[in-house]
Each structure stands twice: as C-alpha cells, then as structure tokens.
Amino acid sequence: MKLRSARFRNFKLLRDLRVGFSLDAQRPLTVIRAENASGKTSTLNALRWGLYGLRGLEDPSIRLSPADWPDGQPCEVLVEIDFDHTLFNQIAGEFVPETDSYRLVRRVNETPAGDRFMREPDRISLYRLTDVGTAPVENPEAKIADMLPLEMKDIFFTDGDAAMTFISPQLTRATKKDQVEEAIKSLLGLGVLEAAADHVAKVQQRFTQRIGRQAGSGELTEISEKLAKRTEEREQVSAKKAEVVLQIEKLGRLYDEAEKALHLALQVGKHDELVERRTRAKRQLDTAKEIEERLKEDHRKLLEHESLSWALLDAPLRRAYEHLNSLHDRGVIPRTAVPVLEDRIEHGICICGTSLAEGTAERSRVEQLIIEQRSIDSDRQMLTRLFHTARSDFQERDAGTDDWARKLASLEKNRLETLKMREEAQQELRVCEDKLKEIDQADVQQKQAHRDAIRSSLGQAEDQRKELEIKERELHQEIVELTEKFNALRLADRQLRDLNARLTVTKDVASIIQGALEEIQTVYLRRVSDRMNELFLDMVGADPTEKGVFQKAIISDDYEIIVQTSDGRTLNPDHEVNGASQRALTFAFIWALTEVSGVIAPRVIDTPLGMMSGAVKRRVLEMISSPANLDVASGGEPDKQVVLFLTRSEIADTENILDERAGGVITFTNSDHYPVDLVHDPGVDAPQILTCACNHRQVCEVCERKIDADRGRYLHRPAA
Amino acid sequence: MAAPQQQVLEAIRRQCDSVEERFPDYRREALAMLADVIALERARPHDIVNQLEAKFEALGNLLLRRTAAEEAV
Numbered sequence: 001m002k003l004r005s006a007r008f009r010n011f012k013l014l015r016d017l018r019v020g021f022s023l024d025a026q027r028p029l030t031v032i033r034a035e036n037a038s039g040k041t042s043t044l045n046a047l048r049w050g051l052y053g054l055r056g057l058e059d060p061s062i063r064l065s066p067a068d069w070p071d072g073q074p075c076e077v078l079v080e081i082d083f084d085h086t087l088f089n090q091i092a093g094e095f096v097p098e099t100d101s102y103r104l105v106r107r108v109n110e111t112p113a114g115d116r117f118m119r120e121p122d123r124i125s126l127y128r129l130t131d132v133g134t135a136p137v138e139n140p141e142a143k144i145a146d147m148l149p150l151e152m153k154d155i156f157f158t159d160g161d162a163a164m165t166f167i168s169p170q171l172t173r174a175t176k177k178d179q180v181e182e183a184i185k186s187l188l189g190l191g192v193l194e195a196a197a198d199h200v201a202k203v204q205q206r207f208t209q210r211i212g213r214q215a216g217s218g219e220l221t222e223i224s225e226k227l228a229k230r231t232e233e234r235e236q237v238s239a240k241k242a243e244v245v246l247q248i249e250k251l252g253r254l255y256d257e258a259e260k261a262l263h264l265a266l267q268v269g270k271h272d273e274l275v276e277r278r279t280r281a282k283r284q285l286d287t288a289k290e291i292e293e294r295l296k297e298d299h300r301k302l303l304e305h306e307s308l309s310w311a312l313l314d315a316p317l318r319r320a321y322e323h324l325n326s327l328h329d330r331g332v333i334p335r336t337a338v339p340v341l342e343d344r345i346e347h348g349i350c351i352c353g354t355s356l357a358e359g360t361a362e363r364s365r366v367e368q369l370i371i372e373q374r375s376i377d378s379d380r381q382m383l384t385r386l387f388h389t390a391r392s393d394f395q396e397r398d399a400g401t402d403d404w405a406r407k408l409a410s411l412e413k414n415r416l417e418t419l420k421m422r423e424e425a426q427q428e429l430r431v432c433e434d435k436l437k438e439i440d441q442a443d444v445q446q447k448q449a450h451r452d453a454i455r456s457s458l459g460q461a462e463d464q465r466k467e468l469e470i471k472e473r474e475l476h477q478e479i480v481e482l483t484e485k486f487n488a489l490r491l492a493d494r495q496l497r498d499l500n501a502r503l504t505v506t507k508d509v510a511s512i513i514q515g516a517l518e519e520i521q522t523v524y525l526r527r528v529s530d531r532m533n534e535l536f537l538d539m540v541g542a543d544p545t546e547k548g549v550f551q552k553a554i555i556s557d558d559y560e561i562i563v564q565t566s567d568g569r570t571l572n573p574d575h576e577v578n579g580a581s582q583r584a585l586t587f588a589f590i591w592a593l594t595e596v597s598g599v600i601a602p603r604v605i606d607t608p609l610g611m612m613s614g615a616v617k618r619r620v621l622e623m624i625s626s627p628a629n630l631d632v633a634s635g636g637e638p639d640k641q642v643v644l645f646l647t648r649s650e651i652a653d654t655e656n657i658l659d660e661r662a663g664g665v666i667t668f669t670n671s672d673h674y675p676v677d678l679v680h681d682p683g684v685d686a687p688q689i690l691t692c693a694c695n696h697r698q699v700c701e702v703c704e705r706k707i708d709a710d711r712g713r714y715l716h717r718p719a720a
Numbered sequence: 721m722a723a724p725q726q727q728v729l730e731a732i733r734r735q736c737d738s739v740e741e742r743f744p745d746y747r748r749e750a751l752a753m754l755a756d757v758i759a760l761e762r763a764r765p766h767d768i769v770n771q772l773e774a775k776f777e778a779l780g781n782l783l784l785r786r787t788a789a790e791e792a793v
Binding site for chain 1: 727728729731732734735736738739740742750753754757758761762768769772773776777779780781783784787
C-alpha cells in the first residue's frame with residue numbers, strides 16, 4: 001500500500017485539510033513539519049482511524065470532533081484516504097504483481113454534550129478507482145485488513161515513543177517476544193500458511209480414513225484405523241501442548257511481572273544484603289569504640305607521665321643543668337675539702353709543711369675551717385646529687401627514648417583515625433537502617449512467595465511440555481511407521497486408485513506448505529536478523545571490527561531482540577542501551593522486517609528523531625529516508641514510502657538530507673499559537689491546523705514563528 | 721488475515737520444485753492448487769475443509785487421468 005493523499009474534516013483541529021504524499025520511490029520521503037500541538041498526533045490518529053476505525057486508536061474513547069464544537073450540534077468527522085495497493089496474483093505459474101488505486105472514506109457523527117459526547121457507529125466505504133470511474137468494493141473492512149492488517153499498525157503508523165514497542169522497558173520480556181513474533185508472522189503473512197497447513201492436514205486425514213473404510217484388506221483397515229487413532233491422539237497431544245505453551249507464556253509474563261514488582265519493592269537494596277551491611281557496620285562501630293577507650297586510657301597515662309614535665313620544663317631545667325655542670329667543671333662540686341683537712345689534723349702537719357700540733361694557732365685555724373666547710377657541705381652534697389641525676393636524665397632524654405610530644409602526636413593521629421572509623425560506621429548504620437525502614441518486609445516476602453509460586457508452576461508446566469513433546473515425538477514416529485505400511489498396502493490395492501491419487505496430491509501440497517513455513521521461519525528470520533544488525537550498526541556508527549560498545553544486534557530463534565558487546569556480553573536493551581540507540585534498534589527492526597518481507601506499505605512516524613542529535617540523528621534519517629533499490633536480490637526494497645512528522649529542532653542540521661530525499665514537504669501550523677508563538681495573525685474564526693507549502697528551509701505569513709528570527713536560518717516565502 | 725508476501729510466495733514456489741513431477745506440469749498444477757488454497761484461506765468460508773477437499777479430489781482425478789494417459793502412451 002502507498003498513500004496518495006489524505007483529506008481530514010473535523011478530526012480534532014484538522015477542520016478541513018488535505019495532504020499529498022510523495023510517490024517517488026527515489027525521493028520516498030514526505031515531511032510534515034509541525035511544532036508541538038500542531039496536529040502531528042492528530043494526523044497520525046486520523047490515518048489510523050481512517051484505516052482501522054476505533055480499533056486503530058490507542059484510546060478508542062477519545063473524542064474525535066473539535067473540542068469547541070457547539071453542544072447539541074452533530075459534527076461529521078471524516079477521513080478520506082487515496083492509496084495504491086499491489087497484490088501478487090498467480091498467473092500461469094508465476095506470482096505477478098497487480099496494482100490498483102482505491103479511495104477509502106470513513107465518517108462518523110459525534111454530538112457533543114458538555115464533557116461528554118454521543119457517537120454514532122462509523123461508516124466506511126471503499127472504492128476502486130479505474131479509468132472509467134469508481135467501483136464500490138464489498139466488505140471494505142475485510143479488504144483493508146487483508147491489505148494492511150490491524151496488527152501491523154504499530155509498525156507502519158508509529159509515534160516516537162511507541163516506536164519502542166518491541167523493546168520498551170515498560171513491557172515484559174514475554175510480551176516483547178510475542179510482539180516481535182507477531183510482527184514477523186503478520187508482516188510475512190504466515191497466518192494464512194499456518195491455517196492452510198491445518199486445513200490441508202484435515203483433508204488428508206479424511207482421505208486416509210476413507211481409504212481405510214473402503215479397503216478390502218483387513219490389515220489395511222486395521223492399519224487405517226490405527227493410523228486415524230494415532231493421528232487423533234497426536235492432535236490431542238499437540239493441542240494440549242499448545243495449551244501448555246500458552247500457559248507457559250502466560251506464566252512467563254506473570255513471572256516477569258512478579259519479578260518486576262519484587263525488584264521495585266527491593267529497589268532500595270536487597271533486604272538480606274542490607275541486614276548484612278548493618279551487622280558489619282555495627283561490628284565496626286563496636287571496634288571503633290573499643291579502640292577509642294584504649295586510646296583514652298593511653299592519653300590519660302601520657303598526661304600523668306614524667307615526660308610531660310620534661311616537655312613543659314625542658315628549657316629551665318636545661319639551664320639549671322648547665323649551671324650544675326659549670327659548678328662541676330669549676331670543682332665546686334663534688335665536696336672534697338673536709339676529709340683532706342681532717343686528715344691533715346690527724347697527721348699534725350699541713351700539706352704546705354706547717355706544723356698543726358695541738359695548741360698551735362695554725363691548728364686552730366684549720367679546725368675553724370673544717371667547721372665552716374662542714375656548714376656549707378650539705379648544700380654541695382645536694383648539688384652533687386642533683387648534678388648526677390640531671391646528667392643521667394638529660395642523657396636519656398637527649399637519646400630521644402622518651403619524647404612526650406611524639407607520643408602525643410601519634411596518639412592524636414590514632415584517635416582521629418578511630419573517630420573517622422566510628423563516624424563512617426555510624427553513617428553506614430544510619431543508611432542501612434533508613435533503607436530497611438523503607439522496605440516493607442511483609443510486602444517483599446509476599447512478593448517473593450508469589451514469584452516463587454509462579455516459578456514453581458512454570459517449572460511444572462515446562463515439565464509437562466517436555467512430557468508432551470516426548471509423547472508427540474513417539475506418536476509421530478508411530479504414525480510415520482504406520483503410514484509406510486499403509487502406503488505399501490494401499491498402493492497394492494488397485495481399487496483404491498482414486499483415493500490414493502487424492503491422498504497423494506494432498507500430501508504433496510501439505511509438504512509444500514510445511515516446507516515453505518519451515519524455510520520462512522528459519523531463512524527469513526535470519527535475514528531479518530542480519531539486516532537489522534547491519535542497519536543498527538550503521539545508524540549508531542558502530543564498527544564490529546573495532547572494540548566499540550555495540551558488536552551485534554540479533555533476533556534469536558525464539559524471537560528475542562538481543563544486543564551483544566565486543567567482549568561477548570549481552571546487553572539488556574531495556575537498561576543498558578541508551579534512548580537514541582533503543583530507537584535506532586527499533587527502526588532497524590521495522591526496516592529490516594519490511595525490506596525482507598517485500599511488503600510495500602507507508603511508514604508513518606511521528607517525531608522519529610526525538611532524543612537524537614548530531615551524527616546519530618543524521619545517520620538515522622539517512623537510513624529511514626534512503627531511496628528504494630530495485631535490486632531486490634541484493635536486499636533492496638523495490639518501492640517504499642516514508643512519512644515523517646518533524647519539529648523544527650528535529651530538522652535542524654539535517655536540511656541537506658531532506659533537500660535530497662524529501663519528495664514533498666508541508667508545514668502545519670496551529671492558529672491558536674497566535675500571538676504567543678506566531679508572528680502573523682492567521683485571521684481565522686476558530687482554532688484549527690493550517691497548512692502551507694513551506695518546506696524545511698522556508699517560512700511564510702502562515703507559519704512564521706517568533707523564534708524563527710533568532711534562528712535566522714529560514715528563507716521568506718511569499719504568501720500564496 | 722494478511723496476504724502472504726512476495727517472499728513467502730517465492731518460498732512456496734521453491735518448495736513446489738522439490739515435489740515429484742508426477743506428470744508433465746504437475747508442479748505447475750500444485751502451485752495453482754496452492755494459490756487456490758491461499759485464496760480460500762483469505763476468504764475464510766465456514767466450510768473451508770469441504771471446499772478444499774473438493775479441490776484436492778479434482779487434482780487427484782487429474783493425476784489419475786494424466787498418469788493413465790502416460791501409461792497408455
């Protein structure tokens with residue numbers, strides 16, 4: 001499908017508006033330039049509503065008519081879409097493309113009543129446009145569903161944030177996988193083949209049973225019945241397995257949700273880890289307190305220590321010692337005179353040879369001298385003791401073995417370290433206790449129990465699935481063996497020729513369908529995966545030969561999108577891939593899927609370049625707007641169409657790409673933005689979206705905004 | 721239900737080439753049968769199995785006729 005044009009009437013602020021789309025495969029891009037609240041989302045919704053009715057809208061309860069439509073007056077909302085559609089018809093053994101033009105018209109009456117509104121059922125008409133006029137198409141809803149099924153709406157009509165549908169962190173893993181699988185199957189049209197395989201198998205079974213009933217041979221009848229029974233059993237087992245698989249998927253979703261809820265409850269930190277951290281902090285605090293007490297005791301002892309006196313009295317004591325030393329040097333101490341004089345008295349002769357005999361004046365003088373000397377000797381004795389003590393103490397002190405200041409400094413250092421250790425422990429303790437208070441333990445335990453119960457059910461279901469798979473394989477093997485016997489017997493029976501021939505062709509067709517399904521599910525899935533990888537790495541500018549963050553993006557066999565790093569790690573697209581790269585990954589997936597499937601459909605994207613800037617923005621735009629490549633064999637798309645709703649800031653720095661790729665540019669302006677943002681008065685009675693032919697480099701009297709003058713990058717286009 | 725896309729149809733055609741050519745142009749007939757099957761699946765009539773059965777009967781009869789003719793030659 002390719003859009004030719006669309007007309008909107010009374011859809012929100014799209015009061016009467018027509019948009020043409022580029023049909024040029026070499027300039028496949030149509031740009032609708034519009035600022036915020038200028039009709040981008042309304043246009044996207046209008047296209048979705050036009051094609052799919054209310055089922056196409058995210059919220060089917062929204063009012064479609066303009067908000068200011070008078071109460072009580074019916075308002076006809078209308079969307080008209082002209083498009084081309086190509087169908088492949090089987091002609092003479094070839095699938096030949098055939099393109100027709102159509103006009104789709106959907107309308108509905110809404111009557112506002114205060115905050116509410118009455119809405120009648122909508123009406124849809126589809127016409128085939130031919131050279132001679134228009135021809136109504138019967139059952140238009142089914143026809144549209146056939147051309148562009150509803151389940152593809154997220155692929156082809158995307159708003160910027162919903163572009164994350166396949167990898168959004170808001171979705172559970174199981175849901176994302178389902179969506180990827182659904183998108184691939186839907187886009188390739190595998191649903192038809194799967195249904196065909198089922199129905200052809202039923203026809204085959206009918207023929208087999210009839211052969212059994214008509215066979216004359218008792219053995220053939222017996223085998224035929226057995227075969228029918230085993231086939232039925234296998235169908236039952238397959239159906240049961242399908243139920244179990246569904247149950248597993250459902251449980252998987254529930255498990256993801258339970259895990260998410262538990263994760264949220266434990267977001268402040270895991271309870272057990274916090275308890276462990278709190279215990280460690282308490283232990284550290286106790287140790288710090290013990291060390292602190294010991295250091296206090298050491299401090300007290302240090303204050304009582306003699307070395308403190310030394311530290312305080314060092315200078316005066318040193319002076320006193322120097323004085324004593326001087327006395328010693330001068331021979332004043334130690335005392336020596338009294339024993340010498342007594343010795344001389346005893347010998348009766350002086351050291352100078354004078355007689356000191358009894359009664360002599362000299363003897364009396366020496367005796368007097370001894371008495372005088374004895375009176376001052378006690379002082380010398382004390383000084384001598386002091387001298388010796390001081391000398392010993394100073395020698396010890398000068399040897400540095402008892403430095404009070406050094407001891408004090410070391411003690412203070414230790415006390416500071418201990419204080420720091422205590423504060424850290426207290427802080428950790430506070431953090432842990434606060435976090436533990438935040439965790440509602442009962443709630444966490446309940447959530448854990450809930451998750452564990454689901455895990456247990458999931459385990460049981462997995463076991464059941466394995467058992468059923470084994471049973472299914474056994475039955476399959478038995479059926480193969482029975483079929484061989486059955487074929488051998490039936491071929492021998494000429495009477496069964498007709499039925500045999502019918503069964504043979506049915507089997508051939510069944511094998512073709514089965515083979516095609518297997519080929520598509522393996523070969524095409526790999527092709528989509530490889531192409532997605534190529535496009536993604538291109539867009540994010542990653543070189544797999546270098547040691548960049550992104551090495552590869554793949555779709556696994558069970559439809560999961562996985563991003564790998566150069567060191568072999570698997571990144572979680574939800575948390576470990578930035579917003580711009582997530583968007584690039586989604587676009588890469590959508591583009592790869594569309595290219596590989598060969599589907600021709602418009603890709604309409606609202607605000608695709610939000611969250612992007614610089615080189616990534618340019619590369620993404622280059623990729624999504626690239627011209628069609630007729631060389632399908634090399635992976636190109638034979639035709640394509642892309643419609644982007646871009647704001648001025650998204651356009652900034654990509655103008656030259658748009659010059660080259662845009663086959664059409666139109667600007668939307670909300671008249672209600674005057675006078676705050678718009679320069680010129682639009683001169684309309686009711687707020688509405690206006691269009692002008694300004695491209696991404698132009699402004700005119702309709703669309704010029706006050707901020708445009710500051711940017712100074714726009715050319716003035718004369719008013720039409 | 722979405723129509724099978726070109727790639728799917730190509731896969732079907734390739735698979736057709738792998739069935740035995742039971743008479744000249746048998747594969748072509750099988751491919752035409754597949755196209756009918758797909759058309760029926762897309763139309764989704766309520767008695768689709770009966771309609772398919774009728775088509776397979778017709779193809780089976782053709783197979784009988786053509787192989788009998790081959791044998792006669």
